[in-house]
Amino acid sequence: MTAQRLPVVLLMGPTASGKTAAAIELVEHFPVEVVSVDSAQVYRGMDIGTAKPGPEELARAPHRLIDILDPAERYSAARFREDALAEIAAIHRAGRVPLLAGGTMLYFRALSRGLADLPDADPVVRAEIEEEARHHGWAVLHQRLAGLDPQTAARLHPNDAQRIQRALEVYRLTGQSLSALTAAARTEPFPFRLVTWAVAPAERRVLHERIGRRFAAMLRDGFIDEVAALRRRGDLHTGLPSMRAVGYRQVWEYLEGRFDREDLEQRGVAATRQFAKRQLTWLRRERDAQWFDAADGRLLRQLRDAMGRVLDSR
Template sequence: MPHDRTGPHTSGGTGSTARPEPLPPPAAGPTTLAWPADAPAHPAPVIAEDCWFLSGPTASGKSSLAVRMARLLGAEIVSVDSMAVYRGLDVGTAKPSAEDRGHVPHHLIDVVEPGEAYSVARWLAAAADAVADCRRRGRAILFVGGTPLYLRALRDGLAPLPEADAEFRQALVAEAQAHGSALLHRRLADVDPPAAARIHPHDLKRIVRGLEVAHATGKPLSEAFAARPHPLFEPRLMILDLPRATLHERIDRRVERMFAAGLVEETRAALARPGGIGPGAAQAAGYAEAIDLVAGRIDLAEAIRRTQQRTRQLAKRQLTWLRSFRNATWITA
């Protein structure tokens, strides 16, 4: 895979990571990210000198490298992971260890209960707060994670979408539970064919959001995204890359370790908590299969097999999206 030649490049296995270039000192006065609420419509993309981004597919080793990078850069880590926000869902989300979090402060981990809805808009607002907090204390920021929707919102801003309609959403989720998400996907295809073409028939969260936007605005979700503002800043982005066979092997081993480490027991405990596990967390690879296992719909071997397959598919989607970034530095892990 080609690598960007304009920035530092790191290669090799464990212990051979090159030291990144020193972080430039912050400019005098505040250096803002020009968040969407107060940004001009078509600003020239700029590099935020005190912000770095480390991404890559799931199981590529982002967390361990991030801690080393953060210590070198004098940075704090802001999680860009839609599953790491849930308290008590630890085994299946591969959160940074307590030791790593002790070495470097981490933001946006363990912020809501598993049954609570958590939107990209809410994450973006919290990320802006974390950036402001770090800057007040003279700390750099290292964004780490692989959730494409969050990364895109951070880079491009958010399309003007309505707030979630809890009652309408609950009705759709109940309908999907009774008749399957494919039924709602066909309905989305009727009102918004471009969105339906991009969204997998089993991706209930995004299907429901598409139907919700069409219901609230009378316009398709794809039209709203077409109105997304131009990029607000150009991220200093580093992306971990592994050979596909190596990545798949790491994914399979990680999934086996997750189930051996108590993923099913963790899921059972979360289901028993007030609010249970909401649709956002329940559809995640690993937890969806553990829920089916707890309910007696599949056995352990099938749960592991399905989780491995879905996680490999997730990694493929992440890499496809990450390749759309220009001027990224690809790091061979």
């Protein structure tokens, strides 16, 4: 079979939509291997707040590209694309089907469509932007970005510090907007046959309820202690991508005494809902995606049937 006919299945969905359970189900029924598409699960020691599969789940369905970095390190969409293509090739060589499951939509986009030719991170420029944010707040920097790159600003939440910083950094380094550079990028052809699935509850209310229950469960399971241990290391701070992951920044601020525990839960749930909203916005741009209702009791059967069709078409 030519490379162009070898299938790669993308299992996308917002947080708390049941992607891990679905992936395990497919691994247990088909010759499938999972590659994680999650910008937070790459970090070691960040288990509870990222909803990382536990030891029993990983024994049933090993996940590639989790626990590959220390939280002090930085990861990028470009590096993910390189790593994921290597894992896909290895899975194909073993005669199996790669199942890329997760919720980091930028990584999915980078994998399937390639990346713009953007400048590397510049520590000096980043430090300048972070200093401005400390004085004025990220909402003000978001307004500045809207004046420079309204297209990028429109798709970013005013509290999305990491992406606001990157967009401003790109502009200061190149004199061009991130949206313009991205639009001018040469699309790199994906060398395999893509099958794209989107898993999400049909009703937003269901997703919000799931997010609330899961964040409460994370707190019960020791999320605060997990972040406290990371803070005690002394080499981590909220400017790092790892500590900007949804939930971690809120717990970090709670540990600094900025608000009480009840407020922590409210803030954590609200931040996660905003994150899920952004994920769904990305998902709706996937024109070729087949949608599955995460709240449908027949979901796992439907996914098994869909995977069966993928295998039959090889």
